[in-house]
Structure formats: C-alpha cells, structure tokens
Amino acid sequence: MGPMIRAHSAAAVRAAEEPLLAAGEPLMASAAFALATHVVAELRARGRVAGSVVLLLVGGGNNGGDALFAGTHLVRRGCQVHAALVSDGVHEGGLAAARAAGVRVHRVLDAADPAAAVVDLARRCGVWVDAVTGIGARGPLRGPAAPVVAALAAERSAWPQEPVVVAVDVPSGIGVDDGTVEGPVLPADVTVTMGTAKPGLLLPPAAGLAGRVEVVALGLDGTLAAEPPAACSLTAADVADLWPVPGPDDHKYTRGVLGIAAGSQTYPGAAALATAGALRTGLGMVRYLGPEVPADLVRTLHPEVVTVPGRVQAWVLGSGVDPADAARTAELHEHLSAALAARLPVVLDAGALTLLQEDTRLPDLPATAVLTPHAGELAQLLTACGEETAREDVTAAPARHARLAAEITGATVLLKGPTTVVAAPAGPLFAQQDATPWLATAGAGDVLAGVLGALLAGYGDLIASGTHDGAHLPASLSAAAALVHGRAARIAAGLPPGPGEGRARTGVPITAGDVAAAVPAALRTVLG
Structure with missing residues (x-):
C-alpha cells in the first residue's frame, strides 16, 4: 500500500x-x-x-x-x-x-x-x-x-x-x-x-x-x-492512518455516536441504508430520529440502533427526505442549527441540500459541514446561489464546480461521480477513483452518507474542541470514506478491492445493501 x-x-x-x-x-x-x-x-x-x-x-x-x-x-x-x-x-x-x-x-x-x-x-x-x-x-x-x-x-x-x-x-x-x-x-x-x-x-x-x-x-x-x-x-495506507481503531479503554461513546435524520414515510429505505453504512464501519452507536415508518424499518433491520434523542458527535441529514415535506424540513433545520452551534460535523445529503437553497436563516457553513451532491444536485445548488449552472457544466468540469460550491458555501463538498471529487474552501482537491460502474445504483449514496457520518463521528469531539484542524480534516475524511465505499462496491461486485489490482474488469450487479454489507471486508483490506 x-x-x-x-x-x-x-x-x-x-x-x-x-x-x-x-x-x-x-x-x-x-x-x-x-x-x-x-x-x-x-x-x-x-x-x-x-x-x-x-x-x-x-x-x-x-x-x-x-x-x-x-x-x-x-x-x-x-x-x-x-x-x-x-x-x-x-x-x-x-x-x-x-x-x-x-x-x-x-x-x-x-x-x-x-x-x-x-x-x-x-x-x-x-x-x-x-x-x-x-x-x-x-x-x-x-x-x-x-x-x-x-x-x-x-x-x-x-x-x-x-x-x-x-x-x-x-x-x-x-x-x-x-x-x-x-x-x-x-x-x-x-x-x-x-x-x-x-x-x-x-x-x-x-x-x-x-x-x-x-x-x-x-x-x-x-x-x-x-x-x-x-x-x-488517498491510498489504503492513508485511510489506515485516518480510520479510528478502538483501544482497550474505549467504549461506545468514545468510539463515536452518529445521529441520523434521514428517510421518510415515502422513502424509508434511505434511513435503513444510511444506518447500515454507518453501523458497518464499527462506530460506537447510531441514534436514529425520524417518522414512524422508517423508524420501524430501522429498528427491525438494526435492533442495535437507538431511536430516542440524546448525545451525538456528528449528524447525517437529509437522505430520502422530500423537500416538500414541511415538517420534516423543519426537523432538519433544527438538527443542523444545533450541530452548527455545537461545532459538530454534519453530512448534508439529498433533501438537506435543498434546505440550503431555500433557508436564508442559515449562517455561512463551516468546513465541518460536508455536502454530498451528485452533479444534478450541485448544479441546482450553484444556480440557487446565483451561479447559473447546468448538470452538463458540472460533469464537464467537476473539480472547478466542486471548488466553486465550497468557496460559496464555506462547506466541504463531496461531489459523487465515477471519480469522487472532494473540495474544501482552501487546500488541495481530493479525487478518488476507487469504485466500479456497478455502484451507480439507487441507495448507494445513502450508504456513503452513513459511512462518512460514522467516520466524522469518530473525530466529532476532537473537531468540536478544536484539537483537530476542522478546516482541512473533513476533506481528508470525506476522501477516506469515498475510498472505503468504493472498495466495498468492488468487493460486492466480485472485483479486486483496488482498481489497478488483478485483471477482472466487469464484475456482477450489486445493490446498495450489498455495498453496506461489504464495508467490513473493505476495511479489512485497509486496516489488515
């Protein structure tokens, strides 16, 4: 490595x-x-x-x-x-x-x-x-x-x-x-x-x-x-250096508690997939807060998840949330405001990205807020910020538009695509080409949000206390999450974990659930 x-x-x-x-x-x-x-x-x-x-x-x-x-x-x-x-x-x-x-x-x-x-x-x-x-x-x-x-x-x-x-x-x-x-x-x-x-x-x-x-x-x-x-x-060796590994004195709170406000009555699967991605990383606890249907699904699939409010060290917000759902949008705003006030890292996905476009009450975001759009969502966000942008513009110059979004919002931007690009307002760009085209499937982004949220939760207390550099660390952690997520997809598809390893080129179809299930195997190739 x-x-x-x-x-x-x-x-x-x-x-x-x-x-x-x-x-x-x-x-x-x-x-x-x-x-x-x-x-x-x-x-x-x-x-x-x-x-x-x-x-x-x-x-x-x-x-x-x-x-x-x-x-x-x-x-x-x-x-x-x-x-x-x-x-x-x-x-x-x-x-x-x-x-x-x-x-x-x-x-x-x-x-x-x-x-x-x-x-x-x-x-x-x-x-x-x-x-x-x-x-x-x-x-x-x-x-x-x-x-x-x-x-x-x-x-x-x-x-x-x-x-x-x-x-x-x-x-x-x-x-x-x-x-x-x-x-x-x-x-x-x-x-x-x-x-x-x-x-x-x-x-x-x-x-x-x-x-x-x-x-x-x-x-x-x-x-x-x-x-x-x-x-x-990043390579696997870099991710091994970044990934929190528990010691003999650790417990579930020191290993990271992730709050997830994702999924809806219409899209309950997003809650289950984000939760699955987070749990498979080995963090201490997932605390899920959401409506009855997704909450019941999460409890059924993942009985270890806690579904009552309490202490968290990072948040994942917005996956599977319909922006037209006013009550759910209000909950996202409340969680985001609390996270920003506590200086906690937060992942803003899907419905939470629309919240940024429409909610003028929000302050400029810190780099510890990580936006996870695909090309179409990034184009919509930039257009809402006064930079008229089409999806084709983003796909033609992903790095330029990811950096522009980071500079405008102040946040870290993880732009999903065949090569994932991570941009912070300052510092180098990160580019991770670790996945397989089979990863372009419904729910894969929800799994990535969970993996990234779990990794941020492992550093949540340090970031909130200022012990770690909150301006640059989230970009490195975002790239690390993209590498693990991409390797999990390759393993699930029956491919060697690294893109340059072996001669297999095609693999087999996978679902987002397969990707979540393969996260431990991906981590084994990194940490082992």
Missing part, C-alpha cells in the same frame, strides 16, 4: 525543473529511459519484446523528444519502431538520435490525409506511444493533431484486440491542471508521467482516460515537497 498520490500543476513542475536543468541534470535522458522501460514491461506482460512493433506519435515539445529518445532504447531491445511526426517542429536532437538508431520516421503531415496515414501505420503496431502534447499545452488539440488523435481513438475502440496505448506525461488533449476534456483524446492503458502526477491524471473526466498512472522520479521531490499539491488521491 503506497502513500498518498500528490499532483502538482504544470507551472510548479516547470519551476522545479529549472534548477536541475541549469545544473546540467539529464532530465530528458532519464525520462526517455524510464518511458522505454515501461513500454518494455507492457510488451513483456503481453508475450514478447523482441519483434514487437511500436508506434511513436510525436508532437512538438519535450515529451515528443522523450518518445524519440525512448525509441532508440526500444530498437536496441529488438523492437521495430515507427515514429509518426504530427507536428512541423519536433525535438531535433531526439529526431537525429532516433534516425541513427534505426527508428523509421514518417512525416505524415505530407500525406493528403494525415489522419488516414497515421491510422494505416497504427494498424501494424501493437503499442502506440502518445507523445503528441505535454504539460505545456492548453485547451483542446488543434491543427492536424486533433483529427489524427480522433481517428486513432475511433480505431482503437473498433479493434477486437486493442493495442496498448502508453501516454507520455499526460494523454494528449486533456486539461493538465483541471482534468477537463474539451476535444479528442486517445485513452491510455498506462500514463508514464514525469517527476510527479499532474492534476488532470487524478481529476475527472480526464482521470478516466489516463489508465494506470506510473510516476517517474526525476529528482523533483525535494523542490515539490515544499509546494502544496493541487490535487491528491
């Missing part, structure tokens, strides 16, 4: 490289050798190295030079290497070295149809190395590179046996610093990134196009250690 993945902006990377380049460090030579090593590893995993045919997609800039120099190493390993030059200006030293080593260079821009020429060449190659653009590019691909990459992406998806695609630094065309995808991108199986991860490799939607991310250490660690990361992704 490795440490947290930290991603730094393109500007920070360039600033870290400057003193090393001035000192004569051979960064390109190191990057090229590492790239060639990763390509060889991919070839070996698929059968053979010598005799394999590799295509380098070479644009201008240093990552094109990395690919050309890597090609010289691959020729020496017995590969047949082709280089398609998709830019008028490529790295001269790399091009000269590639030619001298025996790399076959193709000036595809001289063809009547460059995209067709590249596709014809690509069909003969089992590995495509994407070095069209690097971290200096901004916006979508332009010029001849755009139709070339679009054609290759279409060709790759159509092949019964897909080629292996290795991206150099970043898949060409993604938003390097924000993860946006505004034009064609060739999805990668593996991205070999230099010096440090880049935010676009962690943030959606680009994160879904990067494949497995391999970071090549180029000696930038010392300089970047003093530079706050732009984005982070």
Whole structure:
C-alpha cells in the first residue's frame, strides 16, 4: 500500500525543473529511459519484446523528444519502431538520435490525409506511444493533431484486440491542471508521467482516460515537497492512518455516536441504508430520529440502533427526505442549527441540500459541514446561489464546480461521480477513483452518507474542541470514506478491492445493501 498520490500543476513542475536543468541534470535522458522501460514491461506482460512493433506519435515539445529518445532504447531491445511526426517542429536532437538508431520516421503531415496515414501505420503496431502534447499545452488539440488523435481513438475502440496505448506525461488533449476534456483524446492503458502526477491524471473526466498512472522520479521531490499539491488521491495506507481503531479503554461513546435524520414515510429505505453504512464501519452507536415508518424499518433491520434523542458527535441529514415535506424540513433545520452551534460535523445529503437553497436563516457553513451532491444536485445548488449552472457544466468540469460550491458555501463538498471529487474552501482537491460502474445504483449514496457520518463521528469531539484542524480534516475524511465505499462496491461486485489490482474488469450487479454489507471486508483490506 503506497502513500498518498500528490499532483502538482504544470507551472510548479516547470519551476522545479529549472534548477536541475541549469545544473546540467539529464532530465530528458532519464525520462526517455524510464518511458522505454515501461513500454518494455507492457510488451513483456503481453508475450514478447523482441519483434514487437511500436508506434511513436510525436508532437512538438519535450515529451515528443522523450518518445524519440525512448525509441532508440526500444530498437536496441529488438523492437521495430515507427515514429509518426504530427507536428512541423519536433525535438531535433531526439529526431537525429532516433534516425541513427534505426527508428523509421514518417512525416505524415505530407500525406493528403494525415489522419488516414497515421491510422494505416497504427494498424501494424501493437503499442502506440502518445507523445503528441505535454504539460505545456492548453485547451483542446488543434491543427492536424486533433483529427489524427480522433481517428486513432475511433480505431482503437473498433479493434477486437486493442493495442496498448502508453501516454507520455499526460494523454494528449486533456486539461493538465483541471482534468477537463474539451476535444479528442486517445485513452491510455498506462500514463508514464514525469517527476510527479499532474492534476488532470487524478481529476475527472480526464482521470478516466489516463489508465494506470506510473510516476517517474526525476529528482523533483525535494523542490515539490515544499509546494502544496493541487490535487491528491488517498491510498489504503492513508485511510489506515485516518480510520479510528478502538483501544482497550474505549467504549461506545468514545468510539463515536452518529445521529441520523434521514428517510421518510415515502422513502424509508434511505434511513435503513444510511444506518447500515454507518453501523458497518464499527462506530460506537447510531441514534436514529425520524417518522414512524422508517423508524420501524430501522429498528427491525438494526435492533442495535437507538431511536430516542440524546448525545451525538456528528449528524447525517437529509437522505430520502422530500423537500416538500414541511415538517420534516423543519426537523432538519433544527438538527443542523444545533450541530452548527455545537461545532459538530454534519453530512448534508439529498433533501438537506435543498434546505440550503431555500433557508436564508442559515449562517455561512463551516468546513465541518460536508455536502454530498451528485452533479444534478450541485448544479441546482450553484444556480440557487446565483451561479447559473447546468448538470452538463458540472460533469464537464467537476473539480472547478466542486471548488466553486465550497468557496460559496464555506462547506466541504463531496461531489459523487465515477471519480469522487472532494473540495474544501482552501487546500488541495481530493479525487478518488476507487469504485466500479456497478455502484451507480439507487441507495448507494445513502450508504456513503452513513459511512462518512460514522467516520466524522469518530473525530466529532476532537473537531468540536478544536484539537483537530476542522478546516482541512473533513476533506481528508470525506476522501477516506469515498475510498472505503468504493472498495466495498468492488468487493460486492466480485472485483479486486483496488482498481489497478488483478485483471477482472466487469464484475456482477450489486445493490446498495450489498455495498453496506461489504464495508467490513473493505476495511479489512485497509486496516489488515
């Protein structure tokens, strides 16, 4: 289990490289050798190295030079290497070295149809190395590179046996610093990134196009250690450090008591699922407060739950609550006001998010209030706050809109999606790509609210007393809850717990109840 993945902006990377380049460090030579090593590893995993045919997609800039120099190493390993030059200006030293080593260079821009020429060449190659653009590019691909990459992406998806695609630094065309995808991108199986991860490799939607991310250490660690990361992704080891584990002197009150005001006469299942998610984490107690139908269901399914008011250390509010239910909405407002007054952490989900849009009596929220919207709910919240936003805007730039919502409300925002994004008003973004598409099922968000609420309850007294940093800790805990929830979904679907582990890709259908039941198994992979 490795440490947290930290991603730094393109500007920070360039600033870290400057003193090393001035000192004569051979960064390109190191990057090229590492790239060639990763390509060889991919070839070996698929059968053979010598005799394999590799295509380098070479644009201008240093990552094109990395690919050309890597090609010289691959020729020496017995590969047949082709280089398609998709830019008028490529790295001269790399091009000269590639030619001298025996790399076959193709000036595809001289063809009547460059995209067709590249596709014809690509069909003969089992590995495509994407070095069209690097971290200096901004916006979508332009010029001849755009139709070339679009054609290759279409060709790759159509092949019964897909080629292996290795991206150099970043898949060409993604938003390097924000993860946006505004034009064609060739999805990668593996991205070999230099010096440090880049935010676009962690943030959606680009994160879904990067494949497995391999970071090549180029000696930038010392300089970047003093530079706050732009984005982070927790690993199991980080979650193990964060998760409260009981000691011999603990009891149910020191282990955390979570109050849940969720579910309704119409949607009682939300109460049961949020409660199930919380109980499976191992906290001390769940205190459920709600109407008769959901309360009876919770008592029947979970007899250990207490259904009378009393002391709590965190709250989960709003899951399965209809905003049109005035009485229930008033109860949510009462619980939220009490939590804010006591400086207790609180999860605001579903119906409680609508409460924020309509209730002008509420003060600005602290970072210890965690909002858990999906894209549509976040768009509604931002629009209600004066920032006209559509669901499509959020899905196109999740990180940007999650951060905007955090800045406007003061709260921590956990934006649910294929990659979960967590944003606080300040500090790095968190991005967790730990789940499976099978998790997109009714009630899964209720389970996540319960898991997150339980984790916050474990820190509730410390946060309320100011012992822990209430401004930044909730974001880390939210990311930790997303990792455990995602791993539980993968285990329930019959998949390895970590997204990069094993070869199983599909799994089997699951329900939200299956996810809740798998939380202990997910924690076993983290804590064990």
